[in-house]
Amino acid sequence: MIPRLPSALLLAARGLRQHAASSWCAIALLALASGGALAALALREASARAFAAGTGPFDAVLGARGSPLQIVLSSLYHLEAAPGLVPEAEVDKLSDHSAVAHAVPLVLGDNHEGWRLVGTSPGLFAPELWQGQPAAPRLLAGGRLFDPARQEIVAGSQAAAALGLRLGDHLTPTHGLDYAAETAEDHAHEEEFTVVGLLEPTGTPIDRVLWTPVHAVQHLGGHDPAHAHDLSAVLVRFRPEAGAAGFMLAQNYNAPGGTLTLAWPVAAHVAALFERFAWADRLMGVAAAFAAALSALCVVIALQASLAQRRRDWAILRAIGARAPTLGAAILAEALLLGVAGAAGAVAVAAGLQSLVAWQIRIRTGVLLAPVPPAELLATGAGALLLTCALAALWPAWTALRSPVAEHLAPPA
């Protein structure tokens, strides 16, 4: 029996079923094209937001004279090497500054199986430093912070999971930031470190680091004793009432002839990184337009497929009393049904792609991206897809309205 649907919807549903192969192809293409474009747009936005949030509570980073972006990437995201060394005395100097609330030293240069071993002070884990932040490094039950005088490790959640670390485990670090299994033995330090604490996941690059005292790294065998009191960077948090202190300090440190660089404000440098990829925004725009054009083409192809059969069916329907506007509405409804199915597929594809990329970014950078695109973007994308489908159906619908009934009642030759 015929379902009690409006005639246009009924004819549309049957049209899709009758031309199932082309319908499914169109739905798959719609889902892939639109889902890919949606995921690209969403990821661009999500990664910019997540990387900006990844700077944590810090306002500035002091490093050796060099690129502020390199200083930020190496010290906050643990993605590159530091441009040089900073005298340890700079920590005390900054700590004594009236505008500075926290100055946290960092020493880079070693790893364990590719996971960075970073020397710092217990001040990095001070709860007051992380007040107001969405995530803070908290120790899991049973562990403790490292003793600044001992070779102990507090492991970030991701590093601990990847290395299978548990409290009380021992490990020997390897010199350098990059790890190669075949040469690891040649570069291995002799010192053994003990895992004394494990951190809860924070969704920030902190999760990817093996944290240890500054002096434990500075005095590792094989390191140049002349630099045993140097740091890689100092993370700085200003007092809320500090006002223009960041600007003044940056002016001083970054003056010509200096040996240090103050990357301030860090969020601006991260934003500048994404500004460098403004061309990618334009590319996304082109990709979205391409996806829309491809979607429209899919719908036209699906509706125009088996055109002779369709025209005959339209003529038969007219001959048994269907009105021309009913057929036009049926074609429009068929395109919209394709659009609805395609939009559902696009949402699934976009969510799948974003969670896949988010997972990879989390593994490679520790930065936690939203696993699915924002609902507003998905709704806008679905709406745009439906509109595209409706526009794409106008020509086939017009063709159906103007189709000469008598001419198409005869079977195709």
Place this chain on the structure above:
Amino acid sequence: MLALRVRDLVKRHSATAGAAPVEIRLDALDLEAGAQLALRGPSGCGKTTLLHLIAGILRPDSGEIHLAGELLPATAENTRDRLRARHLGYVFQTFNLLQGFTVRENLQLAQRFAGREGTEADAHRERLLAELGLAPFAHRLPARLSHGQQQRVALARALVNRPALVLADEPTASLDDAHAAAALSLLREVCVSHGAALLLATHDERALRAFPAVRDLKPLAPAA
């Protein structure tokens, strides 16, 4: 009451693109309710075009067509669609069944477009399916039926809205003698039992012999 009344019907058309236009002309034709008439003419003389004109599928250049007492307007396409759905059944030479719909659904769609839905319409449809021996196949798609069964579906669809007039275009073409006789007999009997007038267009002498009234169509004349 007249099931069909045609006056001074003229239609100019070209059989193929670029061909010289010809003129189909029918001065007068009356068909009483329940009457049966065969139109005789050789292939290409415009029989199908004439049936399409009567069905309102084509618009005449001039003249009048009344279906069950209602004037088929030349301009209002929606009205022609409505009158065709309500007063006319059409058995096409190639049946023209909708391949994406089952037998029952082919009939239901015709009822829906005529605005005839509901319990009484459902009962009438099921009776018709049973009467024509189609009840066991009502759930099947047309492609899964034999030629004879498809012809009966086409007939059932033509009659499902209790039309005043049934048009049949070469219903015995491509059938052997036995099947042609059976098909024709069924068509005529069912039209009689349902009170529908029957206008059949054919050049098949076997069909023409079975009809009580035959009218010859004029040869096509070059258009003025």
